[in-house]
Amino acid sequence: MNLLNTFFNIPVFLNSLPQLLWGLVVTLQIGITSILVGLAGGLFLAVARLYAPAFFQVLIRIYIDIFRSIPLLVLLIVVYYALPFVGIRLSPFLSAVTALSLVSAAYTAEIFRAGIEAIPHGQFEASSALGLSGRSTMMDIILPQAIRIVIPPLTNNCINVMKDTALASVVAMPDLLKQATQAQALNANPTPLIGAALIYIALLWPMVAVVARLEKHYSRGKR
Amino acid sequence: MAKTTGPLISIRRLNKAYGTFTVLHDIDLDVAEGEVVCIIGPSGSGKSTLIRCINHLEAFSPDSTITVDGTRVAPGPALAKVRAEVGMVFQSFNLFPHMTVLRNVMLAPMRVRKASPEDAERKARELLARVGISEQAEKFPGQLSGGQQQRVAIARALAMEPGVLLFDEPTSSLDPEMVGEVLDVMRKLAGTGVTMIIVTHEMGFARQVADRVIFMDAGRLVEAGTPAEIFDNPREERTRSFLRAVLNH
Numbered sequence A: 001m002n003l004l005n006t007f008f009n010i011p012v013f014l015n016s017l018p019q020l021l022w023g024l025v026v027t028l029q030i031g032i033t034s035i036l037v038g039l040a041g042g043l044f045l046a047v048a049r050l051y052a053p054a055f056f057q058v059l060i061r062i063y064i065d066i067f068r069s070i071p072l073l074v075l076l077i078v079v080y081y082a083l084p085f086v087g088i089r090l091s092p093f094l095s096a097v098t099a100l101s102l103v104s105a106a107y108t109a110e111i112f113r114a115g116i117e118a119i120p121h122g123q124f125e126a127s128s129a130l131g132l133s134g135r136s137t138m139m140d141i142i143l144p145q146a147i148r149i150v151i152p153p154l155t156n157n158c159i160n161v162m163k164d165t166a167l168a169s170v171v172a173m174p175d176l177l178k179q180a181t182q183a184q185a186l187n188a189n190p191t192p193l194i195g196a197a198l199i200y201i202a203l204l205w206p207m208v209a210v211v212a213r214l215e216k217h218y219s220r221g222k223r
Numbered sequence B: 001m002a003k004t005t006g007p008l009i010s011i012r013r014l015n016k017a018y019g020t021f022t023v024l025h026d027i028d029l030d031v032a033e034g035e036v037v038c039i040i041g042p043s044g045s046g047k048s049t050l051i052r053c054i055n056h057l058e059a060f061s062p063d064s065t066i067t068v069d070g071t072r073v074a075p076g077p078a079l080a081k082v083r084a085e086v087g088m089v090f091q092s093f094n095l096f097p098h099m100t101v102l103r104n105v106m107l108a109p110m111r112v113r114k115a116s117p118e119d120a121e122r123k124a125r126e127l128l129a130r131v132g133i134s135e136q137a138e139k140f141p142g143q144l145s146g147g148q149q150q151r152v153a154i155a156r157a158l159a160m161e162p163g164v165l166l167f168d169e170p171t172s173s174l175d176p177e178m179v180g181e182v183l184d185v186m187r188k189l190a191g192t193g194v195t196m197i198i199v200t201h202e203m204g205f206a207r208q209v210a211d212r213v214i215f216m217d218a219g220r221l222v223e224a225g226t227p228a229e230i231f232d233n234p235r236e237e238r239t240r241s242f243l244r245a246v247l248n249h
């Protein structure tokens, strides 16, 4: 009974629910913006890595390796607390979106590269032999086939970005986690934290289930 | 094709190497408009590499020259023009698996020649009828037999109205009972005046349709002549032993 009152205190929960839902909205804003920017950036990097001059290909590789190595929390703190020293002052929202997008773009680029490389070389050769431009080869032939291969790992990446939005609370972003910790302090009760955890699970469980289904679907050789 | 005097395809001193391994040695070859040339030779002799240089699917040494209808084959903007003029049919078909048969044939004319969808579709249906697969137009390549897929690939190449068609062992990955249907389509094509360069192991077919047969070995053009000259009366010992080996099997 004591346990219930501590962790699942209904009045406290109802009381903090509006605050949590506002946090959820912020979390979704950060997450969706970062996912979209990361997707566009990653696709651009993957295609540029195939077609750009060698020098840029090397730069892109370095970019991808760096942003896959750096811990997101470190990057976020650098963006928010260090960049102001060189005159770049980003809002908490922009800091979070910048850090998440930079990293997501690096992962997405690798996913797209793997997808493009999985397309048989004959598809590129047939496109070239027909005289299709590089652009048409990508848009009409390669990407439509690669998309099927990359959807499961891309969805996985989206889940990771959504989860990582919780780090934004360290730069004073009023996201779901931040709202929950504030509500906890206000109510002197951890129920809002449990509520936040449940909301994260409710948000991401369907995506996790979708990935599992997609992976099963594609691994059955149905392509 | 524009009226040019001289050969449609002209290959001069073509050299190609992978690292220190030379695949093509000083190949000289002219192909006249309307000519049907069959290239034969043992595995690894460079037949595929040679025809893949013509549309620059393979890069070659910069002091070699290939011209197609007067345009030099080299990386750069002119390459698109060459590739639009030169159709290619691959051993492994290389159809686009995510598009219907019809769409496979329509795509390049729309993208490269800027044909309207209506014109491209009319043309594509015409070509599919010509290669005998009109009923399959709405299917996907994966639903077709190998022979049907290769006929779609021929229709796809023809849709660009190329002056030259390159074939790289078009029947080698087909089940024996499907070889005939593809060779029939090619035989009909040869009668229409399209220039064709065909790498093949089908000696009977080569003898029948070729204006000229070329025998390659170890990256060199060993001997060229009419089918009668090459098959009945080869001058070179290497040609003789190759033909002995393939014809006795």
Ligand SMILES: Nc1ncnc2c1ncn2[C@@H]1O[C@H](COP(=O)(O)OP(=O)(O)OP(=O)(O)O)[C@@H](O)[C@H]1O
Pocket: B018, B023, B041, B042, B043, B044, B045, B046, B047, B048, B049, B050
């Ligand atoms: N990417 C490559 N790297 C190194 N060597 C290669 C490469 N591609 C082809 N070769 C070599 O070049 C030579 C010629 O190959 P090519 O495919 O042109 O022969 P081919 O006459 O078409 O043979 P086949 O009848 O088996 O198709 C072969 O010895 C082959 O091993």
Ligand SMILES: [Mg+2]
Pocket: B047, B048, B049, B168, B169
């Ligand atoms: Mg070959």
